[in-house]
Amino acid sequence: MNTLEFTLVIWAGAVAAGLVGSLTGLGGGVVIVPLLVALHVDMRYAIGAALVSVIATSSGAAAAYVKEGYSNIRVGMFLELATTLGAVSGAFLATDVIKSTGTLAVIFGVVLLFSAYLSLRPRPDRTGADAPDPLARWLRLDGSYPTPEGPRGYHVRGVPWGFGLMYVAGILSGLLGIGSGALKVLAMDQVMRIPFKVSTTTSNFMIGVTAAASAGLYLRRGYIDPALAMPVVLGVLLGAALGTRVLARARTGVLRLIFSAVIVALALQMIYNGLAGRQ
Amino acid sequence: MNEPGRGWTDERVEQLLGNLLRYGVILAAAVVLVGGILYLVQDAAAVPDYEQFRGEPRQMRTPGGIVAEALQLHGRGVIQLGLLLLIAVPVARVAFSAIAFALTKDRVYVVLTLIVLAVLLFSLLGG
Numbered sequence: 001m002n003t004l005e006f007t008l009v010i011w012a013g014a015v016a017a018g019l020v021g022s023l024t025g026l027g028g029g030v031v032i033v034p035l036l037v038a039l040h041v042d043m044r045y046a047i048g049a050a051l052v053s054v055i056a057t058s059s060g061a062a063a064a065y066v067k068e069g070y071s072n073i074r075v076g077m078f079l080e081l082a083t084t085l086g087a088v089s090g091a092f093l094a095t096d097v098i099k100s101t102g103t104l105a106v107i108f109g110v111v112l113l114f115s116a117y118l119s120l121r122p123r124p125d126r127t128g129a130d131a132p133d134p135l136a137r138w139l140r141l142d143g144s145y146p147t148p149e150g151p152r153g154y155h156v157r158g159v160p161w162g163f164g165l166m167y168v169a170g171i172l173s174g175l176l177g178i179g180s181g182a183l184k185v186l187a188m189d190q191v192m193r194i195p196f197k198v199s200t201t202t203s204n205f206m207i208g209v210t211a212a213a214s215a216g217l218y219l220r221r222g223y224i225d226p227a228l229a230m231p232v233v234l235g236v237l238l239g240a241a242l243g244t245r246v247l248a249r250a251r252t253g254v255l256r257l258i259f260s261a262v263i264v265a266l267a268l269q270m271i272y273n274g275l276a277g278r279q
Numbered sequence: 280m281n282e283p284g285r286g287w288t289d290e291r292v293e294q295l296l297g298n299l300l301r302y303g304v305i306l307a308a309a310v311v312l313v314g315g316i317l318y319l320v321q322d323a324a325a326v327p328d329y330e331q332f333r334g335e336p337r338q339m340r341t342p343g344g345i346v347a348e349a350l351q352l353h354g355r356g357v358i359q360l361g362l363l364l365l366i367a368v369p370v371a372r373v374a375f376s377a378i379a380f381a382l383t384k385d386r387v388y389v390v391l392t393l394i395v396l397a398v399l400l401f402s403l404l405g406g
Contacts, residue, residue, distance in 0.1 A: 004319055006327045042332040052362050056304055059368050063301035066293045073293060074388065077376060081391055084398040091402070139387065208300075209395070212369040216403030219366065220341065222334030226358035227327065230315040233365070237308060 003227070009039065011231035018057065018239020020259045023246065025119050025200070027207070028236035029054040029178040030112050034266040037273070041228065043101040043108075047094065047177030048223035051215045053236040054179045058207035060237065061244070065201035072143040072198055075156065075188070076205045079166045083184070083206055084213035086170020091214035094175045095221050105274030108176050112267035115182035116260050130193050135159045145198050154195050162192040174214035179207040292379045299375060303368035310361030318354025342404070370399045 001009070013035045014028070021028035029050040036046035065071050098104055136142060136156040144153040165187035169180040181203050188199035218224055246255075338344035339359050348356025377392040 001327070003322050003325050003327055007315075007319060036329075041329040044332045045329045052365055055365050055369060056308065059300045059304045059365075059372075063297045063304070066300070067297040069290070069293065071293070073296070073376070077380075077388060077392055077395070080373075080395050084395050084402075088398060088402055140385075208369040209373060209399070212366050213399055213402050215366045216399065219363070219403070222336075222340050224339075224359075224362060225329070225335060226314065226339065226355045226362065227318055227322070228329060229362055230311055230318065230358045233311055233362070234308065234315065237304075 007227070007231045010036070010228065011235040013039070014053070014232045014235025015239040015242070018053075018236035018241075019243045019246075020239075020262060021057075021236070022240045022243025023255055024116070024259045024263060025181070026115055026263065027054060027179040027181050028057055028240055029211075030115060031263070031266065032232055032236060033108060033177060034112075034270050036228075036232075037105070037270065043104055044094075044223050045225050045228055047104075048215075048218045048225065049229040049232040050177035051211050051218060052224060052229050053233045054173075054177070054211040055208045055215060056233050056237050057240045058179060058204055058211065060240070062201075062205040062208060065204060068146070068201075070145050070197055070201040071205045072141070072145075072194070072202050073205070074139065075141050075143070075192075075194065075198075076202045078139055078141065079163065079184075079188075080206050080209050082163045082166035083170035083173065083180075083210040086167040086172075087174035087210050087213035088217065090171040090174025090176075091217040092174075093171070095217065095223070098175075102274045102277050104176070105270045109267040109269075109271035109274065111172055111176060111178070112263060112270065115180075116263045116267065118182040118186055120256075120260055130155045130157050133157045133159065143198070145195060152195075154198070155193070157193045158191045162187045165191060170210055170213070173207075173210050174217075177214075177218075179211060181207055292376075295379075296372060296375065299372055300368060303371060304365070307361050307365035307368060310364055311358050312361075314349075314354050314357030314359075314361055316354075317352060317357055321354045366403065370396070370403070373399060 014032055017031035017035055018028040021031045032050045033046045037043055132155045136159050141156040144151040169183040173180040184203040185199045188194040189196050338348055342363060345356060345359045345363055349360035373392060373396045377389060377396060380388040380392055
């Protein structure tokens with residue numbers, strides 16, 4: 001393959017990854033890494049390219065949600081302290097401690113399976129009847145979000161545990177070049193009892209900052225190759241934008257199920273290749 | 280919420296944040312696209328190989344080196360400048376949040392935000 005052919009193949013794959021990532025709610029990063037690895041790209045280059053595409057899609061989507069008033073900016077800002085520290089730790093782990101790409105591939109596959117499971121689980125909506133929490137009140141984390149019947153308030157709980165889980169989400173993001181959206185939503189929705197819509201949009205708001213915290217380190221270590229990242233970023237952005245259109249129009253239950261099966265297959269392939277020492 | 284700071288309500292801050300994010304991403308993507316076209320014209324004959332990890336050359340790893348490469352209109356340098364801008368979008372967002380929290384005299388969040396900003400700058404520039 002020459003440069004043009006290679007760039008077009010990567011770009012088309014990235015459009016598909018952005019679409020699948022957006023429709024499953026998992027983000028383009030977790031789809032593009034296995035795809036690049038399947039195209040014989042070293043996992044370190046794949047992680048570098050995925051990270052910058054994660055920043056692009058997250059910041060683009062966050063722009064819309066922030067304006068709609070769903071994101072809780074204080075919750076996001078407070079938890080970004082945990083995710084950025086985690087992301088820098090994760091990037092150091094990946095560049096200085098875990099030298100074997102096989103080990104990284106196995107961790108990636110397991111995290112991908114777990115994320116797919118989390119995103120497919122049924123999630124009952126919270127009624128927001130939780131009692132106020134003193135720490136959350138001191139940090140002024142309680143908020144409200146728009147509903148058809150007007151703004152509805154909610155109280156934030158479980159601040160220390162949520163913060164801890166966010167640190168872990170940050171580590172995984174920095175280690176694997178993904179947004180860790182599924183784990184971030186788990187921390188806010190299940191542990192901190194934040195309404196689901198607020199959790200997902202605030203998670204999106206945080207993903208860009210989390211990814212930027214490790215991307216700087218990856219850039220300085222030479223993991224971000226411009227010629228590879230260019231079609232990845234442009235493709236994932238387009239795919240994610242298409243995915244948002246489809247989500248707004250179609251019934252996506254069946255699509256989500258099909259794409260989740262694709263994700264499980266990609267995860268198993270990563271684990272197998274990692275164990276077989278092929279990557 | 281009516282707080283001190285001449286109309287710097289949470290809603291206003293959210294609107295400005297939204298614009299900053301959107302236009303930042305559009306600008307970065309446009310630079311990446313221009314760089315991509317230059318790259319495809321300049322390096323059409325090369326055969327890409329990413330199977331072996333070698334790491335980027337030194338000038339593609341630091342903001343100063345990247346800007347120098349981009350100014351010479353090397354395709355790879357222009358793309359890398361776009362990627363650097365992309366990484367800078369969330370950093371700018373955090374810096375903007377720090378100013379907004381300072382204007383509303385929210386000391387706890389000014390400190391929190393400045394720590395996050397320090398982590399981001401450390402990752403990009405130091406250590």
